[in-house]
Amino acid sequence: MRNIFPVLTVTAALIAFWYAAVIPMNAQWAQDQARRAGTELGFAALVTDTMTQARPRLPAPHQVAHELWNSTVVEEMTGRRGFMNTGSLSNRSLIYHGWVTLSATLLGFAIGSALGIALAVGIVHNRAMDASVMPWAIASQTIPILAIAPMIIVVLNAVGITGLVPKAIISTYLSFFPVVVGMVKGLRAPDQMQLDLMKTYSASGPQIFAKLRWPSAMPYLFASLKVAIAAALVGAIVAELPTGASAGLGARLLSGSYFGQTLQIWAALFAAAILAAGMVALIGLIQRITLKRMGMAV
Amino acid sequence: MRLQNQTGAFQALGVALALMAVFITGGWGAAPSNAIAALTGAVFLLVIHHLLGWTRHNAPWVMALFLLVMASNLSIAGARLTMRAAPEAWFGAAVVAVWLLAWWLVAQLSEAPRVRGILGKLQALLAPILFGATLLWLWEVIVRALDVPRVILPAPSAIWARILRSTDILWVDFVQTFVKGALSGYAIGVAAALVFALAVDRSDFLRRGLLPVGNFLAALPIIGTAPIMVMWFGFDWPSKAAVVVAMVFFPVLVNTVQGLAATEAMQRDLMRTYSATWAQGLLKLRLPAAMPFIFNGLKIASTLALIGAIVAEFFGSPTRGMGFRISTEVGRLQLDMVWAEIAVAALAGSLFYGMIALVERWVTFWHPSQRGR
Numbered sequence: 001m002r003n004i005f006p007v008l009t010v011t012a013a014l015i016a017f018w019y020a021a022v023i024p025m026n027a028q029w030a031q032d033q034a035r036r037a038g039t040e041l042g043f044a045a046l047v048t049d050t051m052t053q054a055r056p057r058l059p060a061p062h063q064v065a066h067e068l069w070n071s072t073v074v075e076e077m078t079g080r081r082g083f084m085n086t087g088s089l090s091n092r093s094l095i096y097h098g099w100v101t102l103s104a105t106l107l108g109f110a111i112g113s114a115l116g117i118a119l120a121v122g123i124v125h126n127r128a129m130d131a132s133v134m135p136w137a138i139a140s141q142t143i144p145i146l147a148i149a150p151m152i153i154v155v156l157n158a159v160g161i162t163g164l165v166p167k168a169i170i171s172t173y174l175s176f177f178p179v180v181v182g183m184v185k186g187l188r189a190p191d192q193m194q195l196d197l198m199k200t201y202s203a204s205g206p207q208i209f210a211k212l213r214w215p216s217a218m219p220y221l222f223a224s225l226k227v228a229i230a231a232a233l234v235g236a237i238v239a240e241l242p243t244g245a246s247a248g249l250g251a252r253l254l255s256g257s258y259f260g261q262t263l264q265i266w267a268a269l270f271a272a273a274i275l276a277a278g279m280v281a282l283i284g285l286i287q288r289i290t291l292k293r294m295g296m297a298v
Numbered sequence: 299m300r301l302q303n304q305t306g307a308f309q310a311l312g313v314a315l316a317l318m319a320v321f322i323t324g325g326w327g328a329a330p331s332n333a334i335a336a337l338t339g340a341v342f343l344l345v346i347h348h349l350l351g352w353t354r355h356n357a358p359w360v361m362a363l364f365l366l367v368m369a370s371n372l373s374i375a376g377a378r379l380t381m382r383a384a385p386e387a388w389f390g391a392a393v394v395a396v397w398l399l400a401w402w403l404v405a406q407l408s409e410a411p412r413v414r415g416i417l418g419k420l421q422a423l424l425a426p427i428l429f430g431a432t433l434l435w436l437w438e439v440i441v442r443a444l445d446v447p448r449v450i451l452p453a454p455s456a457i458w459a460r461i462l463r464s465t466d467i468l469w470v471d472f473v474q475t476f477v478k479g480a481l482s483g484y485a486i487g488v489a490a491a492l493v494f495a496l497a498v499d500r501s502d503f504l505r506r507g508l509l510p511v512g513n514f515l516a517a518l519p520i521i522g523t524a525p526i527m528v529m530w531f532g533f534d535w536p537s538k539a540a541v542v543v544a545m546v547f548f549p550v551l552v553n554t555v556q557g558l559a560a561t562e563a564m565q566r567d568l569m570r571t572y573s574a575t576w577a578q579g580l581l582k583l584r585l586p587a588a589m590p591f592i593f594n595g596l597k598i599a600s601t602l603a604l605i606g607a608i609v610a611e612f613f614g615s616p617t618r619g620m621g622f623r624i625s626t627e628v629g630r631l632q633l634d635m636v637w638a639e640i641a642v643a644a645l646a647g648s649l650f651y652g653m654i655a656l657v658e659r660w661v662t663f664w665h666p667s668q669r670g671r
Contacts, residue, residue, distance in 0.1 A: 006507030257525030
């Protein structure tokens, strides 16, 4: 808790910097409008104008917050297609788009972390896998998967797989790697002394795994799960970019950039940030509870 | 029991069974005879190997010769099988046999005692190379045998032909995206993060405030700022470099700040007893101690840089660049060109990463993780 004051200060400084940057970024447009109208802008008028433009180059923080509020709560409560009026989520609300992205993220994350754990168990227990798979797991990450996301989506669409699964595959690919690396490290964390102790108990392979290796890998697992879920979210968002997907935060980013709707872009960006932060925090919470019950809490 | 304890015993058993399956399903007449001969010879050698219990007790050159014979048998059988476009039952069994044989070889190679010196380094590369070659071969064989349409998955040979045919386009795209976009953005982002980290480091208050915020920002989908950057800096490479700067900045910053704090109080006190200035303490103690952390950040950032530059091109670019090429060629269903770009990107990314790792070895030679295993 002793960090809370510095963190708040830094955050406040960032927001202040943002506000300060809004004025020069949007001044050009405001001056042009004023010249066209034949008026001269004073400094105070210039500042208020830069903070309230409809399509600013850089929206002010309160504008983004307002847009976020409008496109979530207000849209669902009062919008024509909102939840209150139709009983289903509005396709103009960020709740709907966020859910589309979140579901792909979670599916990809679940598959990716299961795959990662399985690979790590194989690598730790089989020398041939250790020698041959690990270099390729590393090499696989040098392929910029995000860059080939469009191709994967198009190809999968051509074979008849559409909707959630292609996006989840991209998320899987991005999230398995941190889990493999973390789990290999974690499963190898028990030192020789502990392994020898298990041997003196004449523990079998599965017993050593269940009672020693698996528990001691837990801190590593949670650390890499946090990285993996953030990566999975990025994967799902980028997977929505190229194919003209009509739903999801990535699609909101793309349509916002087509039509110059900067507020929409920033709102989608912040919705993604909130999602990422929320999921990482959730894993952190599970980590704390689990480690506490295992008596490993620090 | 003895058989079970030998490496690759199960794979060897599998190869034998698969070969039997080839014979039973009528592969004897249908298959290219030298493929079957090579496989049969390999199985014969395998049986001898496991019955005699040839292991690491044998002279190394016997083992090497044996493995060489197996590898040549494997490549003959594999090469003959790629000529076929006939997904019959015996064909599947033969493919499985070759695959298991390759697996057996990988297992043997990774178990074999390491030779010293430069040969040993090459030896360590053999198993992953063989594994990768097997994957490529499986890809080629499956695409040919099942006659997969070119618009879904081109064969590796087709991709290679495409690379050779369009080196000029690939080079132009490479310069636009990697050299102009990714490298310049990487340099600016890393330099900015290092300077900022040094500034932050002078105040404990700033450090405690900035580390959590920076960690939080590093986990965010920063790639989403790409449309904003394109709006601000235009279609050409400056906007790509800007995205790369934003993506690279936080991982490097967080790692550097952490690294600069990695020295112990005892060591800093020693510098003080030498009456070292801040700059001396930084140069002689804290910066060297921070290097492992900084290089960790640099490595993470190196993969992010290429991704950022390519994805930013999806939001608008001049008519060249890897991201532009990928998105347009996907639209024209020229998938071999897309795969060619991917191969270039993967190669460039690996080389970039490898170079940073080399510099790391040279700079942080003292660190435990760099000592020979």
